Amino acid sequence: MAAGAPRIFVSHLSGVAVFDPAGDQVGRVRDLVVMLRVAQRPPRLLGLVVELATRRRIFLPMTRVTAIQSGQVITTGVLNVRRFEQRPTERLVFGELLDRRVTLTETGEDVTVLDLSVHQLPARREWEIDRVFVRKGRKGSAFRRAKGEALTVEWTAVTGFSLEEQGQGAENLLATFEQLRAADLANVLHHLSPKRRAEVAAALDDDRLADVLEELPEDDQIEILGKLKEERAADVLEAMDPDDAADLLGELPTDEQERLLNLMQPGDAADMRRLMSYEERTAGGLMTTEPIVLRPDASVADALARIREPDLSPALAAQVYVCRPPDETPTGKYLGTVHFQRLLREPPPSLVSSILDSDLQPLDPEADLPAIAGFFATYDMVAAPVVDEAGSLLGAVTVDDVLDHMLPEDWRETEFHLDEEVATDGS
Known part of the structure; x- marks a missing residue:
């Protein structure tokens, strides 16, 4: 510049x-x-x-x-x-300086740091922070934005950046990263200090935190969950995909598992217990208990409306499963699968029972990981039904869960092999 x-x-x-x-x-x-x-x-x-x-x-x-x-x-x-x-001797601006409480030297008033400005010094390739954008008044929280006069002051007009702060907020850090995908925000959290990671997790709403937890390494998941109040930890687990929540619960001590399960809604707790009863690397252990289930008299229009739900992952939205009542897993008799491409080709009033793919063999809940991977490779599927001996649909395994368990355990913390230095000037 x-x-x-x-x-x-x-x-x-x-x-x-x-x-x-x-x-x-x-x-x-x-x-x-x-x-x-x-x-x-x-x-x-x-x-x-x-x-x-x-x-x-x-x-x-x-x-x-x-x-x-x-x-x-x-x-x-x-x-x-x-x-x-x-x-x-280094400080991270987003991770450590935003949301700090500092003091205006002239008045002694405590303020919250909202932003900082940098500029390049004349005639040099050296940059420095010159101004601080702050807000007067009390701190905000995850659910209440602080009110008060906002102003920009010179760096020299404030003090307190070098002090260790307890209970630092995260409102402005989260605003900085609000457009990130859950996987990218998880990567941000992974690189923060444990103290700052806990503060950011506390500021996220339950659904956002659930999405982020699903993308974090196991050690980070356990650390964050352990710093939440038990009632909130149970709420976050309920908001996670059931298979991911069951995997996380399975890593906790038995007494802690029971405390959290008892705080959850009975239906969600029952799903968790059922998933935890299977070996982790089997279809039963990998499946989600919340696939799209429709009755045979549902229309194509009904099915299309269901797969449009924004909270569904692309893999779960790729197909619907047609079953006799009850509609919740374990369902009544599983009749077959309807793929979303077939739904797009059929008149909306048509019944899903008329376009079933009933030749596709479902997975047994005890099927092991190699058998599941072979199924996906053979049939070019992104999700597969899991059906028990009685013919009830128990859930669905998605390809992302298969990949998670086929990759090395620390894959989230490692990157592709790269040379230590690469040229960016074309040389």
């Missing part, structure tokens, strides 16, 4: 694409790294935390940034793709 260019508020950099000089996208900005300095001198902006397509997070020094403009960051030179490791 040339001297005299306008300051940039850091919230505008969240998720911004990073390009090399050839115009190829390298990754996206996930945080900024600063170093606090003594005597209230403005912090020096050391660089950016950039997330590559492989989800590896690397450090991009500001000396390699040639421009920040039009919603993009342009880099030059050689990009070091070693995984970013935060040093003790």
Whole structure:
């Protein structure tokens, strides 16, 4: 950025694409790294935390940034793709500075940090934080936004950034990442400190936290769940996909499992207990108990309305299962499957019973992982029904759950093998 260019508020950099000089996208900005300095001198902006397509997070020094403009960051030179490791003297802007309570030195009034601005020093490739956007009044919460005068002040006008803060909020951090998919927000949480991770989890609503938990490594799941009040932990488990919730419950001590199950709605608890009764790497252990179930007298229009439900995953929306009453799993007699492509080709008033795929053999709940994978590969399916000996539909296994269990246990924490350095200047 040339001297005299306008300051940039850091919230505008969240998720911004990073390009090399050839115009190829390298990754996206996930945080900024600063170093606090003594005597209230403005912090020096050391660089950016950039997330590559492989989800590896690397450090991009500001000396390699040639421009920040039009919603993009342009880099030059050689990009070091070693995984970013935060040093003790460094602070993450999104992860640690936003939502802090600091003090206005002139009045002694406590304020909440909403945003920070950075600018490039004249005639140098050095950047620093120069201003702080704050709000007066009490902190907000996950359900109540704080009210009060908002104002922008010089960095030197506030104090308290270097202190360890207990109970730091997460409202503005979450606003910065509100457009992220659950898997990407999970990656953000994974890289935060345990303290900050717990604060962000506490600020998420139950449904959003449930989606994020499903994408986190097992250790992070257990850590976060353990820091929630038991009543809320039970609510979050209810909001998760039943198979994922059962897997998480299965990792907890038996007495803790029982306490949480007793706090859940009876129907949800019954689903959890049923799923936990199967071996983890079987169709019964992998299935969800909430597929789309229709009676044989339902119409194609009814089926299309069901698969349009926004909360359904693409895999579960790919087909509906036709069964005799009752409609909840375990259902009455399973009659067959209707694929969504067939639904699109049929007149809306037609009955789903007239277009059944009844030749597709369902999975046995005791089928092991190799047999399930073979089924998906043979029939090019993204979901498969699980039916017991009595002919009742118990649930459905989706291809994403199969992949989760076929990949190494730590796959969420590892990236593709990359060279330690790659050239971004075409050399």
